[in-house]
Amino acid sequence: AQKVTQAQTEISVVEKEDVTLDCVYETRDTTYYLFWYKQPPSGELVFLIRRNSFDEQNEISGRYSWNFQKSTSSFNFTITASQVVDSAVYFCALWTGGSYIPTFGRGTSLIVHP
Amino acid sequence: NAGVMQNPRHLVRRRGQEARLRCSPMKGHSHVYWYRQLPEEGLKFMVYLQKENIIDESGMPKERFSAEFPKEGPSILRIQQVVRGDSAAYFCASSYTGSADTQYFGPGTRLTVL
Numbered sequence: 001a002q003k004v005t006q007a008q009t010e011i012s013v014v015e016k017e018d019v020t021l022d023c024v025y026e027t028r029d030t031t032y033y034l035f036w037y038k039q040p041p042s043g044e045l046v047f048l049i050r051r052n053s054f055d056e057q058n059e060i061s062g063r064y065s066w067n068f069q070k071s072t073s074s075f076n077f078t079i080t081a082s083q084v085v086d087s088a089v090y091f092c093a094l095w096t097g098g099s100y101i102p103t104f105g106r107g108t109s110l111i112v113h114p
Numbered sequence: 115n116a117g118v119m120q121n122p123r124h125l126v127r128r129r130g131q132e133a134r135l136r137c138s139p140m141k142g143h144s145h146v147y148w149y150r151q152l153p154e155e156g157l158k159f160m161v162y163l164q165k166e167n168i169i170d171e172s173g174m175p176k177e178r179f180s181a182e183f184p185k186e187g188p189s190i191l192r193i194q195q196v197v198r199g200d201s202a203a204y205f206c207a208s209s210y211t212g213s214a215d216t217q218y219f220g221p222g223t224r225l226t227v228l
């Protein structure tokens with residue numbers, strides 16, 4: 001069985017602070033994929049990144065970066081110099097080869113104050 | 115290049131009525147997923163469809179709920195005899211292939227049952 005844990009229910013920061021959202025996953029499969037999605041207050045879900053289990057390189061996209069560590073089964077997401085527009089709920093998801101559907105974490109609500 | 119379309123965006127029904135939610139996948143996508151999101155909760159998988167076939171409906175209640183994805187036209191999630199507990203946001207996602215491919219989400223339909 002697979003499981004995704006986003007232990008941080010809510011994080012509150014002040015603009016320009018860096019913030020890291022944690023994602024810990026469990027699976028026995030050796031081939032799997034990890035995703036992050038953003039859900040802003042408007043409600044839609046926006047795809048951010050997809051990473052496969054064989055690629056442990058960290059990824060940077062502008063102010064966003066992702067740290068994938070198989071040794072700790074974590075796929076953490078860092079926002080550098082946060083902005084108010086980053087305020088949203090962020091979901092981490094796991095998809096293993098043996099399943100038709102991904103497993104989503106419960107989400108972390110990020111609030112960035114001006 | 116239109117994304118996933120869902121309509122209506124907001125739907126109000128009285129108890130006992132039927133709700134019909136539509137989803138048009140991204141162009142070229144033949145895999146559709148439906149999720150339900152209750153307030154302050156994560157995404158719950160409901161059903162996975164390919165054209166004319168239901169692949170996995172393990173997350174869908176056995177009664178009152180049904181889904182289809184015809185050869186032509188949008189995917190439909192139908193809820194018969196709605197109850198207050200059906201009030202939620204219903205999201206549709208589509209992907210090009212089914213296996214661990216990135217799912218792109220629609221804006222959601224917010225169903226309110228009075």
